[in-house]
Amino acid sequence: MTPLAISANGPRESYGDKLVLDGLGLEVAEGTVFALLGPNGAGKTTAVQILSTLIRADAGEMRVAGHDLAREPDSARHAIGVTGQFSAVDGLLSGRENLHLMADLRHLGRAEGRRRTTELLEQFDLADAAEKMASTCSGGMRRRLDLAMTLVGDPRVIFLDEPTTGLDPRSHRTMWEIIRRLVADHGVTIFLTTQYLEEADQLADRIAVLDHGRLVAEGTAEELKRLIPGGHVRLGFADADTFEVAVRALSRTLDDMPRDDDALTLQVPSDGRVRSLRALLDLLDAESIEAGEPSVLTPDLDNVFLALTGQPRTAVDPPADHPVDPLTEKAVAR
Structure with a gap:
């Protein structure tokens, strides 16, 4: 049996009187792509924040890369990489300097940090971004740099929260190919949230659909398509x-x-x-x-998505850049 990279048993999370996650339960095998779909406000970003240790759930048991998130959050963080909805790239630094900064934050030695930077610039075809300010790069190039920064610490589990939002079709395809190579060549596990149903169909080994904080379906793309009539x-x-x-x-x-x-x-x-x-x-x-x-x-995933979720309600997920209270590890209002 393939070991699990991620398991979640019953995490719950509320913001005020809004229940955002209600007993999420899922298992993600190592070396696979798992896609979490859902309308705005379904709880996708909150799920990523909990599983990547950015916030602590109100209840439930979660393990990532073999580590219990409640008892061993620091150990889990060493195995995790996160690329959020909004780029973490510093626009005033060059591509190389951004990667060097991340290497320093990961406490890599000087020689190892330089070696890893050179490796990632080549792997992500970022030669043009290496020596110029990131703010002058294209959206697709900045997104590739953002993902490269996530990989500086060689994580085994990578959370990608809507990684292709705002990219043109060509950049979409480039990012998809990078994700496929990460899994095929390096054996990493990808936890992907997306609203692009074709993206999930193309990349994911398994897909879960989240609606109003609850999982309403899970399976392969083909299994989900067979859930609704019309074939x-x-x-x-x-x-x-x-x-x-x-x-x-x-x-x-x-x-x-x-x-x-x-x-x-x-x-x-x-x-x-x-x-x-x-x-x-x-x-x-x-x-x-x-x-x-x-x-x-x-039926395609569009049909499945509409049949399972219906009309989305008003979003209750906090913005991805919402501040976190360092004492409670909860998102707080500005």
């Missing part, structure tokens, strides 16, 4: 006679089967599983019915 197999036929024979044959077992008499196509309800498709093709074969190449269409 079907589209069959096309060469002539009207074959089309009518197919309609009669399939109507014996199927009641709802939309048909297009002009295009000679049928939409056969299906959950998209191989077994279901095989059963359909076997039925056609038994009736000696020739059909064109079937098209399997299932």
Whole structure:
């Protein structure tokens, strides 16, 4: 069994009379990408803040990289990297200076810090940002630098809170490729929050949907897509006679089967599983019915998201840059 990088059992968190997280329960295997989806105010940022030890939960048990967050927060922090919604890059420093600063904060020796900086500048294709002020770099380059700074301490678990917000499509793809390489080449675990459903579909091994502080679904992208109706197999036929024979044959077992008499196509309800498709093709074969190449269409994550969360309410997550009371480790009002 793959060891767990993150486990959370029942964390709860409130801000005033607003319950933001209500008994979150999840497990994330090492060396995987886990995506947490949810509308604004669902509690995604709060979940990241708790699991990355930035704030302490009101209740619940959490472990990250094998460390209990209540008893061993400092040990957990050594294994954690965090890239928040807003860049931590200092715009008045060059890319190299930003990385040197992070190396100093991580207490790396001078030689090790310089070596790690050079390595990350190359890994993230940041040669152009190395010697110029970060404020003059593009948004995509600053975001790559932000992630590179997170990796200075060689964390085993990385929290990415909406890392591609505001990036153009090309920068999106670049960031996705970086995330894939981190997992494939370095075996890190990525905990990703995002509102870009394609991002979760492309990157995540498992996806959880958070709504009003509660997990409402969890699974692979394909498992989530099968949670809601609407999937079907589209069959096309060469002539009207074959089309009518197919309609009669399939109507014996199927009641709802939309048909297009002009295009000679049928939409056969299906959950998209191989077994279901095989059963359909076997039925056609038994009736000696020739059909064109079937098209399997299932709901996408947009459909899943809307079906599971409905209309989002007013956000109750605190802003990502909300100050934290050093005594209570709780977000406080300005």
